[in-house]
Amino acid sequence: MSGPFAALRAQLLAAAEALTGGPAGLPEILAGMVDDVDHVLREPVEIFPVCHHSPASALALVRRLRARPPKVIYLELGEDLAPLLTELRHCRLPVALQAFAAEPDGLPAAAAPLSLVVPLTEASAEYQAIAYALADPGVELVLVDRSTDHVFQGRPEPDRPGEAVGVEIGGLRPRLAELEEHLLRHGRVRHWSEWWDQYVEQPLAGADHATYRQVMVLIGSLFRRLAPPGTRRHATDEDRERHMWTRIRAHLDATGADRADCLYVCGAFHAASRLPEAGSHPAAPGVTITARTATRWRYGLVPASHSAIEAQFGLAPGSVSLAAATWERTLRRTGLTPFTPAGRRAVRRRLPEAPAPPATAAATVTDQLTGYLRRPAAPDGLDEEELRGWCVQLVRLARRNGYPAGTADAIAVFETSVLLAGLRGRARPTPYDFQDAAVTCVEKERVPGRRDVRRLCEILLGGDRTGQVGYAALPPLARDVHDRLAPLGFDLERRAVQRALLDLTARPELAACSDLLWMLRYLLPDRVVRPITGSRRLGAASLRESWDLDLGRHQRAVIELGYEGVTVEQVLEQRLRRAVRQPGATAATALRAVEHSLLFLRSPRLTDDLGARAVELLAAERTVDDASTVLRRLRRLLAHHRATAPALPAWCERFVAEGYAHYCTLLPTAFAGEETGARQVGAMLGFLFTLEGLAPAFGCDRTQLELAVRQSHPRDPVKIALLWAARHQLGLLPLADLRARVDDLLGNPLVLPAVPQYVSGFVLALEPVPRLAPFVVEMLSQAFARLPDPVLLPWLPRLIATLRTHAAELVPVVTREAGRTFPATLAELDVWTAPWHARAEPGAARTTAGSGAAAAGALLAAHPAATDAVAALLGCAGEWSPRGERCS
Template sequence: MSAVREGAAFEALRTQLREAATSLADGPEALEGILLGIVDDVDRAVREPLEIFPVCHHSPASAIAMARRLREKRPKVVYLELCEDMAPLLSELRNCRLPVAVQAFASEVDGFPAGWAPLSVVAPITEASAEYQAIAYALDTPGVELVLVDRSSDHVFQWQATGTESAESEDPPGPGAEEEAGLHGDAVGVEIGDLRPRFAELEEHLLRHGRVRHWSEWWHQYVELPLGDSDHDTYRQVMLLIGSLFRRLAPGKEDRVRVDEDRERYMWTRMREHLAASGTDPGDCLYVCGAFHAASRVAEFGVDGADTFEISPPSASVWQHGLIPSSHAAIEAQFGLAAGSVSIAATQWAKNLKRTRVQPFRLVGQAGAKKAAAKPAKTEVPAVPGIADALSDKLSGFLRRAPVLDPLDEAELLGWSVEIVRAARRNGYLASTADAVAVFETSILLAGMRDRARPTPYDFQDAAITCIEKDKVPGRRDVRRIVEIMMGGDRIGQVGYDALPPLARDVHDRLAPLNLKLQQRGVQRALLDMAANPELGRCSDVLWMLRHLLPWGAARAIMGERRLGEQPIQESWDLALGTHQRALIELGYEGVSIEQVLEQRLRRRAYDPQATAAAVLEAVEDATLYLRSRRLADELGTRALEVLATERGVDGAPEVLRRVRRLLAYYRTSEPVLPPWIESFVKTGYAHYCTLLPTAFTDEDATVRQVAATLGFLFGMESLALSLGCDRTQLELAFAQSHPREPAKLALLWAAQVQLGQLSRARLRSRCDELLGNPLVVPAYPRYLSGFLHALEPVPQLADFVVEAVSNAFARLPDPVLLPWLPTLIGTLRSDGADLAPLLIREAGRVFPGRLAALDAWVPPWRESPDAGAAPRSARADGKGAGTGAGAALLAAYPRTCDAVADLLGYEGTWERAVPVPSGAVLTARHPDTAVALEVLLAGP
């Protein structure tokens, strides 16, 4: 440090800034303090013995400068701003195709609010980033140590409780990028090298005077391109200057400032601890961090900083770590970058490598890397600039220098123009050669209007939208998205097989008999013929579990279904495991096999405090279907019994009834005896719903469908419940206490009373006739019919009566009442009557004539004949009425049988002895077919 007097290197710059502050401001204090403070921050960072290398997030200029500096200095220790608990994963990057993200995941939290679970932290890495260059250098160079010094993933959420760190997107992702933008999910992003103004007025000023649309374009034009060819000292000082400027002009939000400063204290504390433990010379180290944190003013800054920061202990949450696929669109959405900016940065990175001929660092064996990248780096160490050169003022010359106007590269721009027209034609645009010429000329015009001699990709994008898109988008991609694809597209990374967690590798191994490339993105069709290849049954089991665990589309069944008690024969699947690789990897954080993960999730669902009996029964069914585990099914069934006993309503009755019926049918056909838990469930449910029935009939919140399902459980499970010791008196008392007022529920009660024998069909029919005959009740009669329709659930024997009631309604209700009710009838049958409609259709097909010609002469069976004493028309038409007398004699000989038949058909009458023929003959005359059938039945063989 003696070579250059402290502070003398930037004295000339300080003098110029002091004069500028005096002339531009009313008073020099405020502006002068900011401008001179920026120079002090740069001077302080440059003089630090441990070299600080400021970077910007996914900046090609930073990556080029990093690769060049690493080959010049050859540091022995590289300190990197990244969560310290992610260090063991970095060596797995060589098994992946970039971009990927390093992830820390905690499914069960301890010490954080339960609503935060699951916790997830991601740090995306691309090849065109300074961070990847440092990682590749450290991992592939013998004797070099890579130390991650940023707060752990656990501390990210500890500090997030009071500090907000989310980045707002400046531009939404383009069409078609929604899927890729969600690769990181709702994870918290670690903003490595984040560099963007937090002062909205400053960003607006820069965009307006820079004649650009968004921040990514401003950075590309005024920082990325000028620094692409600069030397190391100039790059370093300019980045420190920008970081200090943004830091000093940032709004003074206490939470955000506290988090930023705590991160800097944390990192410097970790670096001093490592230096003290290893004895490494600070001059042999390199500290890679964001430019925003490089210009830090905390007391802990530097090798000689204060040791006053205490790192809090981690919480008791168990963290899992792994690699997940990332993409350019996901990075843009995660960190608030403009759509397409990361793709443009990747293209700029490739151009910088050709122009500067800098040899980048790539991990040996990196998937997707060129063979040349695997060559070992040269061992000779170039001369490192001296301290005096490093402290020389490069900012003054850089700030005074006029912007370099790159000459127009006509060949490049012409290639872009031809390619965009070709791509537009493929996407349905009526583009021609004239449009290519127009895009070429408009790009030059826009660049000139923005004081640029060479059009940037953003100028070209605006020109293409203006000249090609015009007024509409014919396909699913607009021109903006087409340009992004043409400039490099949304590259999507992939985690290699060796870097996958054990669960994901096990899934790939078990699905190997399908002979599919499951690592590839996109949809692949799998055909499983278990009849010819029984071993594919195991693949089917895996696919059904994946369908249950992964998001929709990862494993989608096209043909075949999994039902209780059925064995699959053939199945067809659409698989997209490569597209949903992130979801599959995150399953590996929850267990070592998909069976274990599924069992944990079923238990979590069943033992949730908000779980319902229907939800627990669904878990029982899933455990039986997918895991074939009687032990787990019994455990969850016992839990369902506990939950049912605590419910105070009948909201879940329809689902409970449906699942209990299905489980009972399965156990009765597959096992010799019923499991004890389901017997207890039926017994408890019978008493439980008997208790809730009177309240459900009068509760306005209980729907007719729910009350009907309650009755369906009571009537359907009654025989089993009574055999297990239940008392039918409970049900009779429940009906005695039920007094509904709503028409639909009242009709439902009448139907249930018919089932119990408390109400005859004749009386029910007369009640319906009375309702139709009362003008005051006619408008509400459709609501009674809705109740009768729902009554088919507990009393399916009433299907013929429901057909009769609906037919009478269509015949007698006036149009102003009937027509508004029809949509309600259709909606009821569609939503609630999917299982009831077949009963009505089958009964209607039995009652109504099969031909249209017979409809005019058809008389409904529930209507009496106009002439009760006359012979029926069918007898007179066939000329076979002579048999009537024999039938009458038979009925007279068996009066009890005649009375039973009369009660069954709903007729009430008495025997008249004054007539020579018993009065049962009148009934026989009305129903000759029945009388003949009875005669044949009683005559015997």
Template sequence: MSGPVTDLNGVAAGPFGELREQLLGAAERFGSGPVAEILGGLVEDVDRALREPLEIFPVCHHSPSSATAMIRRLRDKRPKVVYLELCEDLRPLLDELHNCTLPVALQSFATDIDGFPAEWAPLSVIAPITEASAEYQAISYALTTPGVELVLVDRSTDHVFQWEPRGDDDAGKGEDEETALHGDAVGVEIGDLRPRFAELEEHLLHHGKVRHWSEWWDQYVEQPLVDADYDTYRQVMVLIGSLFRRLRPEGSARTTVDEDRERYMWTRIREHLASSGADPADCLYVCGAFHAASRVAEFGLHGATGSFEISPRTATRWQYGLIPSSHSAIEAQFGLAPGSVSIAAATWSKALRRGGLKPFRLGGAQAVKKKPAKPAKAAQPPAPPAPVTDRLSGFLTAAPASDGLDEQELLGWCVDIVRLARKNGYASSTADAIAVYETSILLAGIRGRRRPTPYDFQDAAITCIEKDAVPGRRDIARLCEILLGGDRVGSVGYDALPPLARDVLDRLAPLGLDLEKRTIQRALLDLDADPHLRPCSDLLWILRRLLPHGAVQPIMGSRRLGERSIQESWDLAIGRNMRSIVELGYEGVTVEQVLEQRLRKSVHAPQATAAGALAAVEDSILYLGSRRFTDELGARAVELLAAERTVDDAPEVLRRIRRLLTHYQATEPELPAWCQAFVTAGYAHYCTLLPTAFTDDDTGVRQVAAMLGFLLGMESLALSLGCDHTQLELAVQQSHPETPAKVALLWAAQTQLGLLPLSELRRRCDELLDNPLVVPSFPLYLSGFVQALEPAPALASLVVEVLSKAFARLPDAVLLPWLPKLITTLKDHAAEMVPVLVREAGRTFPATLAALDSWVPPWSAPEAPAPSAAVPDGGPAGELLAAHPAACDAVAALLGLAPDWPATATTTPGAAPEVSALLTEHPATADALAALLS
């Protein structure tokens, strides 16, 4: 180890040779070869990055020290080209940042994907921007300084997903939808310095006496570097990046992605320098410290060329826009501790005041396009770069600078947190403020700190003020975050919104509300008194259909087929959900266009069903009002129904087609062609599948009942459209179910079709009750009968009768264990039809308790014997007419005849010539009626 010190390129280590020797000597005392390799490699990485002709500025995302160092370096160097580690296809969005209030996020969004797995859709990439970040300072400098070019050199958003490791789809996704405004987008940030080696992070947190990574970074990196000179800052950041890089396990998928990103960025930089002819001395390359310590062969202007080929983008269509962001969204997106970004913003503001720095900002006055700077008459040669000197040794060995307690700042925090706690329901007092002050100093001392940090203050406030229960919505930890900067939420200005979002705001302007506010606002619409508000109502209903739940919430009013509200009340949270509205703008120019595209896409998806297509038809009627488009969706519903091989959605199909038929019959002179086709196709389809559905164990009773409801309920319409009744009868006769519920359902269908007399059905039910082997499973039969009320509502009285007989006949020893099974069976299999049964029971049983004593069940009343003298000639038909003379009178009157029944009971067959003539002339009618009534 006494030979010449060289780096990876074989160049002498130069100013860092002494430091390298010290680190290698320390490694020898550990007696570990890998330790010596790591410590020596750290110095090599720092020396390599600092000797690169193109100046590399290493940063950490949302780091106040990086931002302050960036301000100083930009004002000192005044670079003409800034290369920025950010997705290259996001460049046009940067010009719109002057219309926004930070924090915001740059977004790339794709719904129609080509080249990626279909289950990934939609794809979304976001890159959050805060003012306390080095990249925003670089962007602001480049956009507000004439003659400066800003070049984004990182992989495109398409390559983000091309290179995304399979099986790690959830990387960078937020979990809390309330705070993570970025939702499930993949996050892209500059300078991700969080160590990916779990054991290293755990070691750092333990020995640093901190709870999470954000606190360690603030304590050991941010505070020492926030006021450091540029050379020290640069060398320390590269050293940290190299340390994390060398301790990460080799060969992982993430390692490959990071190295490909570095090859991509250096390739783009060399391409731009070659095409523009820019002098590297006038350029600045802003990248994460992790990438500044890169060891790929393509690193630097003199690195390997031609060995890395950038793959072409896929055919996916990407849309770009700006969305609001917040501190909590950034924390959730990138796994930072709650409140860490707010604390960083507070540290940034304090550093600006202490150092007298003026940050670069984008504003309305700077929104004009910059004109290229005119070349100087006599160009000054660039100043030679300052020689690299070793600042690391002094920084690593020197004692921390004396930075005592800022009593005024800590006292202000303590007083303010007590005031906030009292406002939020805590019983706090001045004594609590004193306790928080002393506890903060105590905790800082225990943790080896010269002064209390915001994290020490937060712990002290929780210890001294937090009680057993939180009296309001916010706990003390949340109040500390608010005190130290709060969850600052950005906004996207009107001019930076896509056309759809601007159209939404313009069309809702008659409501007279400031919809860009993040508060929930109440809108009252009297549509009769103010007809000009109806377009606003139509738009709100469409937004309710497209936006997440709660964005547009109706309080009063509804929109269903055949209904239109005269007054409506809405709770609007448009400002809170601006991201969702912006994403709608990626799909179309108006919300109507987006809804039409989504409905058409849903009915043509591989998993599309007839029930879903009918739902799309209903949405088209309610929200779009386009007859052509509705007919297109209806025709697709017919195709889907004919192609289905299961009947799982039969209940939903029946419910929706009934509603649509009722709507068309009430509003139009005739049914649309697609409705007629749906009825005829459904009749043939369900007749074909009925025998299989009765015997298939995977097909539930509810599905079979819905099929019969379609066939029997729409039979008259289907027959009028050309269907054959014989097809239904054959389907029922070919059905041979085995389960009790389906057997009962089949009996009901046969009775409805006239294939099974009602008296025979009643007899079968009595036999079931009389058979002790069948009684335990009788609830299943009963659930089938209750389900049969869908296709055969006339059987409600029979079901009440059968259930009443069961309660009357079964002994308590059988009935009591049987009741729980009956209740659970009805709840599981026929819950929606039980109300029909209850209403029928209410009509059958007496309404008062006094009437119950003398009440005789209809099925138990003795039949009145027919008078023998009043039997006209005609066999059973004559007996029927004699037993029910009123019915015969009604029929005779309907036909214009005057029946003349004799007043005595000794009437002869010839005493009513008109009635006898009627019976003689039409014997088949009387015989059929007698057979129907048994």
């Protein structure tokens, strides 16, 4: 091999041969890395390798753009995100470019909603390139990476549907676990972010243009050659590279741009690509880019944060914050001014020009790697003033968060930082050394405050910054929300909870704000807008309301709402219609949507459509699992329509008729089936008996209900009690007969353990048959009066547990009835007579008891053998009298 890297290549091959017992592929890897660097530097279109959120990359790109401004910048970024870039002028970083699709068309529907985000920070090379192009109209910025639609076409379904897919620009990390472990161990660091900061960021922060490019390509080539082949990620990387170079060549052919005036900013991993399709040569083979699906994508900017970026890309906590601190510290030290989306020319006049790189990179390639790799990095000396400032500010923060820190702790942190840096072979303590020292000296045994010391260090050195999207860059819906809430007089971009007080009587114009807040409450997470006082219910209106508003810190939720429509009302209507049309929709779901349409939108057309869908869903149901919910919501809706309209809507009439026939048909099966609970059966009866007076007007026949009750034969004690209550309501079981059955239950020792379940059934029956409340009180009183303590005391816990399980919300009805029945004072108790005792006639009671004894005697006389056998077992002798009585 000839060329500027021939000597370096020969040295590496000799070193590989000198390593006896080394990997067989080591010479090929070392030589290939040098060949990759030489290949990239000879490419006519200058390739600028970067790393995601790397201050060194951003600084190097700023120097390159100021020294020799290009006319065309090709950027590794989704080609469909280009219209969003101009909106960055109105934002405070970090923010993220987002593509959102609520309803995929041609993509996996199970992963919906689809979301892709590309976070940007000021300390990132891609943002500096974008800002440079936005500030200079003469620069053309071309995004060449795959579109969002293409990203999801080749992506497997995510484990968690709706999770946002993050896209890195220049992600650079070893993909071989053994290599990363080796680097961390020998570098004496804990995680990859610290290794990268120590051995790449700091040495390259002040490197010249040629050295930076060659080192970054060398690192990208190493990681690429050691990446496991044949993986899905490997194939995805190659697809991206083919796509990007195809777009670059197509643009060069279409515009005729001079390749010497073009700059290709991409990840160092992609920069070292040796695919046949890589390169700007017109003869390089291209790929056929597939068409996009019919999915409708919506685009916008959303706030991001350092912690969110770290979590999304698996970075160490605090690494992005520390990178931002390094970026700002280096800018202050070097006097370099970064680019902003507006005013690049004015900024450039304030700075000296950096030495310009050669105009034709391929013609003047020189070997900068050999000298860089031979000489050890010149470590910065200890900056005592900077370290001392960190220690003092940390102690101040620690005391503010509840730590008993003082001057001694600041001194200890200072000395420990220097000691740790020396043990790790560093002359100057890094922020990571300072963190470790702070945790050791300040945190001690426990964390009394809300934040631990490591988090305090992150706040001190950079903090978890959260970006903000300006008003002009918001989608129409978000701007509409800000405009409509303007009468409240709050700064909705403020990052704090603000209390809004709405006196709707004194200021009726705030009613529109109240309506909007209630809709936002329904559509957004609870923490965004939260009512403190006031409510929104059918038939009730609040005169005064108070709200906690936190729209500034949750701007992203409002922005993503804007991807679904232009106004809040439109989004709410779409969600309600979608809720009743989804595969798992039920009649209860549809009734809930009807109620919300009445509360928030007040649209008769929408309400009728949702109500008609509720009728369809009820007719198609084959279970009664939601019967209690259907009953509760239908009662509210009927009461509302009766109070606000002269007649019920047509859908209500059809729902009543359909529900009456539906539940009558399923009632016998529900009584007998074990899979149907007693609560559902009680709700079915409640529906039928509540509408018993209304249903015949809509064509229903009461005979159908009577037949359904007669055909029901339950076995569960709870359902038996419900059936008795239903028969009583229909007039098939008089109250006297019902009392007689309960007396038999209490007098039968074999049935006594099941009495709590019968009680629970009667309590459940209070919903369909509320007039049974006095009877339930009577039954419980009889039980407490007649049962002996050895039976009653073990029976009470089971009774309480059964009532809590089956009828917790109906027990207060029994309690109120008992309060009306029993005397309120002890004096009244002495002369009080239970109503059921007062109603009973003594003669009738004796007749009833005599008839019961006669019936028992007749039963024993009809089966004398059984009686004789029991007498023999007990040792009783006797004979039968002529009247059929056994005499002992």
